[in-house]
Every structure is written in C-alpha cells, then in structure tokens.
Amino acid sequence: MSQLLKVRGLKIEGRSDEAWNPIINGVDMDLKKGEVLGLIGESGAGKSTIGLAAMGYTRDGVRISEGSVEFDGIDLVTASAAVKRNLLGKRISYVAQSAAASFNPAHKIIDQHTEAPVQHGVDNRANSAADGMELYLKLRLPNPEEIGFRYPHQVSGGQLQRAMTAMAMSCRPDLIIFDEPTTALDVTTQIEVLAAIREIVEEFDTAAIYITHDLAVVAQMADKIKVLLRGDEVEEADTRTMMSAPKEDYTKSLWAVRSFERPAKPFVAKGSVPVMSVRGITAAYGTTDVLHDVSFDVHAGRTVAVVGESGSGKSTAARCITGLLPPSMGEIEFNGQVLPANYKKRSKDQLRQAQMIYQMADTALNPRKTIGQIIGRPVQFYGGLTGSKRLDRVDELLDQIELDPATYRDRLPSELSGGQKQRIGIARALAAEPKFIICDEVTSALDQLVAEGILRLLADLQDKLGLSYMFITHDLATVKAIADEVVVMKDGKVVEQGPKNDMFTPPHHAYTDLLLSSVPEMDPDWLTNLLAERGIDNVGNAAVDKM
Amino acid sequence: MSGLMSFVAIIILLVIGAHIFRFVGRKVTNNSPKFRDMSYGVAFGYVLGGALLLWSFWYYFQPQMKDTGVPNAGVVFFRWAVQGFIVASIVAFLFRLLGRNVGTNGTRKLFRTMPLTAAFGILVILIYAFTAVFAGVIAPYGQAEILGAANVMAGGDPALGGNPDYPLGTDQIGRDILSRLIYGAQNTVGIAFITTLLAFFIGGSLGFLAATLQGWLDQLLSRSVDVLMAIPSLIFALLLMTIASVWADRLGVPLTIFMVLIIAVIDSTRVFRLARAVGLNIVVMDYIEAAKLRGEGMGYLVFKEILPNAMAPLLAEFGLRFCFVFLTIAALSFLGVGIQPPLADWGTMVKDLAPFINFAAFAPTVAAAPLLAAGAIALLTVAVNFVVDWMLHKSSGLKE
Numbered sequence: 001m002s003q004l005l006k007v008r009g010l011k012i013e014g015r016s017d018e019a020w021n022p023i024i025n026g027v028d029m030d031l032k033k034g035e036v037l038g039l040i041g042e043s044g045a046g047k048s049t050i051g052l053a054a055m056g057y058t059r060d061g062v063r064i065s066e067g068s069v070e071f072d073g074i075d076l077v078t079a080s081a082a083v084k085r086n087l088l089g090k091r092i093s094y095v096a097q098s099a100a101a102s103f104n105p106a107h108k109i110i111d112q113h114t115e116a117p118v119q120h121g122v123d124n125r126a127n128s129a130a131d132g133m134e135l136y137l138k139l140r141l142p143n144p145e146e147i148g149f150r151y152p153h154q155v156s157g158g159q160l161q162r163a164m165t166a167m168a169m170s171c172r173p174d175l176i177i178f179d180e181p182t183t184a185l186d187v188t189t190q191i192e193v194l195a196a197i198r199e200i201v202e203e204f205d206t207a208a209i210y211i212t213h214d215l216a217v218v219a220q221m222a223d224k225i226k227v228l229l230r231g232d233e234v235e236e237a238d239t240r241t242m243m244s245a246p247k248e249d250y251t252k253s254l255w256a257v258r259s260f261e262r263p264a265k266p267f268v269a270k271g272s273v274p275v276m277s278v279r280g281i282t283a284a285y286g287t288t289d290v291l292h293d294v295s296f297d298v299h300a301g302r303t304v305a306v307v308g309e310s311g312s313g314k315s316t317a318a319r320c321i322t323g324l325l326p327p328s329m330g331e332i333e334f335n336g337q338v339l340p341a342n343y344k345k346r347s348k349d350q351l352r353q354a355q356m357i358y359q360m361a362d363t364a365l366n367p368r369k370t371i372g373q374i375i376g377r378p379v380q381f382y383g384g385l386t387g388s389k390r391l392d393r394v395d396e397l398l399d400q401i402e403l404d405p406a407t408y409r410d411r412l413p414s415e416l417s418g419g420q421k422q423r424i425g426i427a428r429a430l431a432a433e434p435k436f437i438i439c440d441e442v443t444s445a446l447d448q449l450v451a452e453g454i455l456r457l458l459a460d461l462q463d464k465l466g467l468s469y470m471f472i473t474h475d476l477a478t479v480k481a482i483a484d485e486v487v488v489m490k491d492g493k494v495v496e497q498g499p500k501n502d503m504f505t506p507p508h509h510a511y512t513d514l515l516l517s518s519v520p521e522m523d524p525d526w527l528t529n530l531l532a533e534r535g536i537d538n539v540g541n542a543a544v545d546k547m
Numbered sequence: 548m549s550g551l552m553s554f555v556a557i558i559i560l561l562v563i564g565a566h567i568f569r570f571v572g573r574k575v576t577n578n579s580p581k582f583r584d585m586s587y588g589v590a591f592g593y594v595l596g597g598a599l600l601l602w603s604f605w606y607y608f609q610p611q612m613k614d615t616g617v618p619n620a621g622v623v624f625f626r627w628a629v630q631g632f633i634v635a636s637i638v639a640f641l642f643r644l645l646g647r648n649v650g651t652n653g654t655r656k657l658f659r660t661m662p663l664t665a666a667f668g669i670l671v672i673l674i675y676a677f678t679a680v681f682a683g684v685i686a687p688y689g690q691a692e693i694l695g696a697a698n699v700m701a702g703g704d705p706a707l708g709g710n711p712d713y714p715l716g717t718d719q720i721g722r723d724i725l726s727r728l729i730y731g732a733q734n735t736v737g738i739a740f741i742t743t744l745l746a747f748f749i750g751g752s753l754g755f756l757a758a759t760l761q762g763w764l765d766q767l768l769s770r771s772v773d774v775l776m777a778i779p780s781l782i783f784a785l786l787l788m789t790i791a792s793v794w795a796d797r798l799g800v801p802l803t804i805f806m807v808l809i810i811a812v813i814d815s816t817r818v819f820r821l822a823r824a825v826g827l828n829i830v831v832m833d834y835i836e837a838a839k840l841r842g843e844g845m846g847y848l849v850f851k852e853i854l855p856n857a858m859a860p861l862l863a864e865f866g867l868r869f870c871f872v873f874l875t876i877a878a879l880s881f882l883g884v885g886i887q888p889p890l891a892d893w894g895t896m897v898k899d900l901a902p903f904i905n906f907a908a909f910a911p912t913v914a915a916a917p918l919l920a921a922g923a924i925a926l927l928t929v930a931v932n933f934v935v936d937w938m939l940h941k942s943s944g945l946k947e
Contacts, residue, residue: 080580082584324836324839343839346842348842351841356840363832363834364837366832366852366855367856368855368858369855381841381842428837432841
C-alpha cells in the first residue's frame with residue numbers, strides 16, 4: 001500500500017491575548033491508502049485542529065508554524081491556494097460534526113451534493129446527481145431517489161449525517177476527515193451511521209481520519225488509534241493492541257472511565273410516600289400530544305433515570321414537573337401534595353423544593369454574571385441571606401462542588417471549563433436547598449473523564465444531603481453508573497420501568513433490548529458482530545421506521 | 548467627451564497595472580505566498596490605492612492661487628483636510644500613548660488594545676463633553692451677545708476683513724461665531740444626549756417587556772410601533788413640532804421639551820424593535836428559564852438577567868441612534884422648528900450662514916464659517932461611530 005498522507009513535526013499556534021500560543025506541539029502522522037486512523041482525546045486536545053491541518057487548512061486566528069503536511073507528495077502547508085483548491089473537495093473531503101449546521105438550509109441536498117463534482121470538473125450535474133442517488137442507496141438512506149430533493153431541515157439528523165458522508169464521497173476522494181460525525185446522534189441512529197461509513201470507506205478503499213472522543217466508537221472504525229493530550233501525542237498503536245494493552249497511564253485512565261458504577265439502593269418499601277410522583281400525565285405542544293399517560297415515582301434519596309431517544313418525551317416530562325408545560329391530564333404530587341400545574345401558581349417554597357440542572361451549562365449560566373452572583377442569587381432569594389452571610393454560604397456551596405471559593409467566586413462563566421460550569425449549575429440548584437433535582441442530560445456535553453467526575457459528585461451529594469434525582473439521559477452507561485430505578489420512554493410513553501438490576505438483566509422489552517444492544521462496546525468486533533446478528537436489512541429497516 | 552476618454556484610459560491603465568504589479572511581485576519575491584495566492588481583485592485594489600495616493604501628493608502641492616489671482620478652492624480645502632487628518636492622527640496617537648502610561652492597570656490594558664480610531668473618537672467625545680459642560684467659562688462672549696460688527700471674516704487678519712477679537716468672525720447680526728460654536732455643543736449635544744437616553748429608556752424597556760411576556764401585549768406594542776414607523780420620521784417630527792409650537796405657547800412650556808419628547812418617542816420605535824429582537828434570543832436561554840422557575844419577578848428578569856446580555860447591541864445602537872437624533876435636531880433647527888433662537892445651535896448656524904457657502908470658490912475662509920458648524924456635527928458623528936465600532940468589536944469577541 002502506498003503512503004498517502006505524511007505529517008511531520010506539525011506545530012500549530014493560536015492567537016490569543018496578543019500572542020501566538022502553541023496548540024499542537026509537533027505531531028507526526030502517517031496514513032496509507034484505505035487506512036482509517038482514529039484520533040481521540042478530550043476536548044481541547046487539538047483533534048479537530050489536526051484534522052483540519054491534514055487538509056492544509058486552519059481556522060481563523062490559527063496558523064501552522066512548523067512542520068509539513070504531505071498529501072500524495074504535495075506539501076499542503078506551502079502549496080499555493082490554486083493547488084489546494086484543486087485538491088480540497090476533490091481528493092480530500094471533510095465531514096463535520098453537525099451536519100445540520102454544515103448544510104446550507106437554503107439549497108436542496110442533491111444540489112449541494114453535485115456542487116463539488118461540477119466545480120472540479122469531475123462529472124456533469126446529471127451524472128453526479130445519479131451517482132449521489134446510488135450513494136444514498138449504499139448508505140441505506142430511505143427513498144434514495146427522492147431524498148436528495150428535500151431541504152436539509154426535512155431530513156432527520158442521522159439521515160443528514162449520512163447524506164453528508166455521501167457528499168464527501170461525491171468526487172471519490174482519497175482521504176476523508178470525519179470530525180465527530182456521530183457525537184450528536186442517538187445510540188440507535190449512531191449504529192446506522194457507523195455501519196454506513198465503515199462500509200463505504202471499505203468499498204472505495206478511502207483513507208480516513210476519524211476524530212472522536214468516544215473510545216468504543218473509534219474501536220469499531222479505526223485500523224489504528226492515536227491518543228492526544230493537550231496538543232501532544234500520547235501514543236499510537238493499531239486498534240487491537242491499543243484496546244487490549246495501552247502503554248501510557250493517560251490512555252489507561254481513558255480506558256478505565258467506563259468502570260464507575262454505584263450499586264443500586266434497595267427498592268423502597270411499598271406504602272412510603274414518594275418525594276415526587278408523576279400521576280398519569282398527558283401533555284401536548286399545541287394540538288399534538290407528546291406525552292401519553294406517563295406515571296413514575298421518585299423516592300427520597302433515590303435516583304430515577306429516564307432513558308430514551310431524542311423525541312421520546314423525556315425533557316417534556318421534566319417541563320411538566322417544573323410547571324413550564326402544564327399537563328392536559330394527570331397531576332404532579334410532591335411529598336403527597338398535589339402541585340399546581342403552572343409554575344406561576346406555585347408558592348416560593350414549592351419552587352425551591354424542585355430544582356433543575358441543565359444539559360448545556362453554557363446557556364444555563366448567565367454569561368454576564370460572576371459565579372458568586374449566580375450562586376448567591378438563590379441563596380438571597382430563598383434564604384434571605386445578605387452581605388457576608390450570603391458570601392459565606394456561596395463559599396460553602398463552592399466547597400461542596402469541589403471548586404476553590406477564592407479562585408472561582410469572581411470569575412465569569414466564560415472563564416471556566418465545561419465541567420466546572422456544570423458544577424456551578426449544580427451549586428445553583430443546591431443553593432435553594434431542594435429535596436428533588438431534575439438533571440437533564442447533565443453529562444452528555446462533557447468529556448468522559450469530566451462526566452465521570454460530575455456523576456461521582458452527584459452521587460456524593462445525594463448521600464450527604466439525601467437528595468432525590470430525576471436523571472434524564474440517553475446514555476445507558478450513565479444509567480448504569482448512577483441510577484437506582486430506570487424508566488424507559490419511547491414516543492411519549494413509558495415502555496418499561498423498574499429497578500436498575502432488573503432492567504439490565506434479560507428479558508427486556510423489545511425496545512429496551514434495542515437500546516441496550518446499541519451501546520457501543522470497547523470490543524473492536526462489536527459492530528461487526530452486532531450487524532451480523534441483526535442482519536444488514538434490519539439496520540435499514542430501523543432507518544425507515546424513523547421516517 | 549475627452550473626459551470620458553481619459554477616464555476609460557485611466558481604468559485600462561489600472562487594469563493592466565494590476566496585472567503587471569502581481570507579475571512583478573511574484574518575480575521579485577520569488578513566489579512568496581502573499582503574491583502567489585493574491586487574487587486579481589486584491590492586486591487591483593493595491594494599484595488603485597497606490598494611484599490615488601500618488602494623485603493626492605501631486606494635488607496637495609498644486610499652487611493655492613490660480614494665475615488669475617483667484618484662490619484655487621479645491622486645493623485649499625484639500626490641504627485643510629490633509630492637515631486636519633495628520634494633526635488628528637498625531638493627537639490621537641499621543642492621547643493613546645498617554646492612556647497607556649497613566650491610570651490604573653485596567654485603563655492601561657484597555658488603551659493597549661485600542662485602535663487609533665477609537666482613541667481619536669474617545670478624545671473627541673471628551674473634548675465635546677468638556678466644552679459642553681464648561682461652555683460658559685470657555686466662550687469669550689455670550690451666545691446671544693450682539694457685538695459691534697456683523698459679518699466679520701474668519702482668520703482674524705484685518706487686511707482680509709477679519710478682526711483679532713473674533714478669530715472665527717461674527718455672523719450676520721454680529722454674534723461671535725466661536726462662542727456660538729462652543730455654546731452649540733451644550734445645546735445640540737446635550738439635548739441630543741437626553742433625547743437618546745429617553746428614547747432608549749422607552750424603547751428598551753417596552754421591547755424587553757414584549758419579548759418576555761409575548762402574547763397580546765407584544766402584538767399591541769409591535770403593531771403600534773409598525774404604525775409609527777410607517778410615517779417618514781422627519782416629516783412626522785416636523786408635523787408634530789408644528790402642532791407643539793402652538794401648545795408650547797399656550798401652556799408656557801419651552802418648545803425644546805416638546806422636541807425632546809417627540810424625537811424620543813419617534814426614535815424609541817427603532818430601539819423597541821432592536822430590544823425586542825435581541826430580547827427574544829435571550830429569553831429562550833436556560834438561565835432565563837432557571838430564573839423564572841426560581842419565581843423571579845418581571846423587573847429582575849428584564850433588568851438583571853436580560854439587559855446585561857443585550858448591552859453590546861444596545862450600546863452600538865446607542866451610538867448610531869445618538870448620531871441620528873443629533874442630526875434630526877440639527878435638521879429641525881435648520882428648518883426653523885427645532886432649537887429656537889437666540890440659543891446657539893449648530894443646525895441653525897449652518898442654516899443662517901448657508902449663503903456664504905456660495906463664496907467657497909473665491910474666498911475659502913468666508914465659506915469656512917458655515918462649514919465649521921457642519922464640521923462640528925460631522926466630527927462628533929464620526930467620533931461616536933469609531934468608539935461604538937470598537938466596543939462592538941470588543942464585546943463580540945472578534946480577534947484581530
């Protein structure tokens with residue numbers, strides 16, 4: 001096999017505070033034709049920057065300061081714009097993380113698909129459109145003849161991601177860079193996209209760089225894996241060696257993350273009054289029902305995980321409990337007393353007792369307020385503490401979430417990392433001294449190491465303060481780690497519920513089974529085996545079902 | 548016809564010049580990326596810019612007097628402009644240097660990252676503010692004081708019809724123009740500032756309220772604003788001012804107060820739209836939901852949660868709106884219904900002295916009188932926009 005991409009001593013710098021600071025400190029990379037390299041690391045490790053640099057491209061305010069990126073004998077760092085124009089899109093292409101944000105919403109999918117081949121003179125419009133339909137068929141998109149004539153918003157996220165992969169294939173490039181193509185997708189959808197990508201890369205013998213932070217995913221996709229940490233290469237090895245015998249401590253710590261698991265607490269005795277009880281609620285946005293007769297209880301000191309794909313009604317249930325969306329039927333009980341359906345009618349104390357932690361800490365914290373103000377407000381609002389008493393309480397809360405009060409009190413949210421922001425979200429909820437907290441996908445936007453820290457913190461706080469959690473998530477690893485009881489939802493209905501241990505031991509409901517089996521495992525053969533087990537057609541049918 | 552021919556010839560020369568420029572650049576620099584990846588449009592821009600610069604040099608050193616003894620007005624004004632530009636740049640640079648070395652750490656850091664344009668804008672605004680506040684102390688004469696001679700020329704040279712006592716001359720009834728310019732800062736700028744503040748208070752709070760509550764209140768407010776915006780603003784203001792001038796007499800309230808209210812209401816419609824649009828983007832954020840679920844009241848939501856996040860676009864709009872208000876007042880004064888004599892006002896001054904502009908071709912110093920008032924307006928407008936641009940750039944987090 002011939003050498004396709006040769007990166008030597010790549011150093012990249014980013015401009016901040018009037019100076020160039022190193023982002024990547026000398027990385028080497030080799031890729032042969034038809035080979036797939038997995039790049040993994042936490043956010044900020046420089047994965048995407050390297051991925052883009054492999055195309056000779058850098059984002060604004062970033063520059064390649066040293067090193068060479070040789071693609072098929074051409075050094076992309078020094079190549080002229082004209083030479084690069086001729087390569088990019090034609091021989092090297094790129095699949096972005098969010099297909100929804102990367103497609104132009106004003107043009108039909110097929111028009112965007114044919115743009116590159118026509119522009120590069122590879123083929124005319126009609127031929128490349130026909131080829132696009134063939135690719136859609138190969139990627140098992142439903143109605144391949146018709147789907148291209150839709151606009152991006154008329155297609156689901158997983159389908160769009162596959163359409164984007166097809167688009168990247170339109171010129172039959174030698175190298176494709178996949179930048180976290182499945183991170184934003186549900187587990188069941190992720191499988192379809194992974195299978196499709198792997199198949200098409202094999203069929204056209206395309207080399208690929210696969211960027212992800214999910215180890216289990218990279219194990220399925222890559223021939224060899226490179227681990228990055230803050231711009232430095234930690235180690236590189238072929239996938240099987242890497243999975244079975246990682247050398248470096250950092251890699252081992254990444255591998256060990258998935259081991260956190262808390263034993264489920266005993267099931268609460270019958271007859272005790274639950275902290276929060278959802279009684280047969282049905283709710284609608286406009287005239288469309290999104291929840292049908294949903295019931296579950298959350299007992300004191302317990303965690304109930306609500307699991308399901310996006311659109312299954314998990315977050316809507318949370319909105320009903322908080323009173324943002326008054327249900328059309330059924331009621332919410334708190335400590336045995338019925339809560340008013342609308343939050344505006346609830347008393348200050350009722351509001352205080354149920355707090356919420358949000359998925360995106362970025363939008364959940366007011367960017368113009370300091371940490372002290374953010375946490376101090378509920379302290380003052382509910383507890384009536386002012387002045388130095390308020391300050392003391394804020395410091396106490398910061399201690400509880402394991403952040404140093406003196407350092408963080410006066411910072412703005414933008415000066416914190418993602419995990420720290422999420423901790424502030426927790427502190428704000430704790431400041432109200434609630435009994436019950438809704439955690440809405442609190443770890444899904446975080447790296448695995450950081451997410452684990454958050455889960456441990458939540459578990460500790462629960463033990464110390466006797467909190468009850470409603471834990472909304474789509475990630476079954478999280479459920480395994482923290483839940484006592486599990487509620488599985490699909491299409492606004494509760495499919496199955498019960499103690500965690502029962503849920504993870506067969507037999508399950510068919511849908512629970514699908515969810516459980518779709519969680520990627522570290523075994524490199526997992527996807528192959530799973531596809532064989534389900535049968536290729538089954539995956540395709542699942543895609544059609546989602547239409 | 549020959550004019551057109553030479554125009555076409557110049558364009559052709561530039562087009563060819565750009566090709567040659569890029570070609571030579573590549574040869575000389577041995578194909579450095581800058582020239583290698585230069586698009587033709589950029590090369591054309593360089594050549595055009597260079598040609599304009601050369602022409603400016605040539606024009607600057609043209610004789611100020613024509614052979615016939617008549618001043619060459621174009622050259623005179625061009626020299627003034629160039630000299631003004633150079634002086635302004637130097638002053639702005641010195642000001643920034645001062646700011647970098649004096650003051651607290653915070654202000655020093657601010658000045659270190661400040662572009663020259665922003666430094667210039669801040670300096671001009673400071674000077675205007677100082678002049679407005681201390682007008683009574685600085686101005687040599689009163690704004691309504693009628694002195695001996697009318698229509699004294701600017702320049703203070705008795706040989707040319709000037710008077711050293713009145714360095715910028717006197718107006719048609721013998722008031723000192725320099726003093727009136729200084730008092731004008733107080734009247735025009737002060738009133739514009741109050742008006743803009745009022746417009747922002749009305750438009751901003753209603754806009755955020757509409758964004759937060761939505762529903763029928765939003766509909767009511769938004770449609771009312773649509774109606775107000777459908778009427779051309781200057782004509783609407785003119786109409787209302789005419790009505791108000793009758794009321795002002797009857798009620799014994801100064802017309803200026805009516806003017807402030809009228810312009811504030813008309814301009815608040817624009818602020819309303821912006822505040823509502825920005826507010827709608829903010830109210831969907833989770834932290835607003837968290838505040839609502841905490842049980843916070845409307846006042847806290849609008850002023851403590853939404854307003855700080857809407858500050859950047861609102862500030863930018865404030866700068867622009869201030870200029871528009873300022874120009875509206877000047878325009879109304881120019882039309883005779885704005886700030887009433889004998890109060891000095893730049894708009895009125897331009898109007899009163901406008902006939903002198905006709906003399907520009909023969910006596911540039913005579914035409915300078917109305918142009919000074921107009922220049923004062925223009926300078927402030929530019930300065931405010933420089934500062935606002937910089938603040939926007941800073942708050943939007945754009946780098947470089």
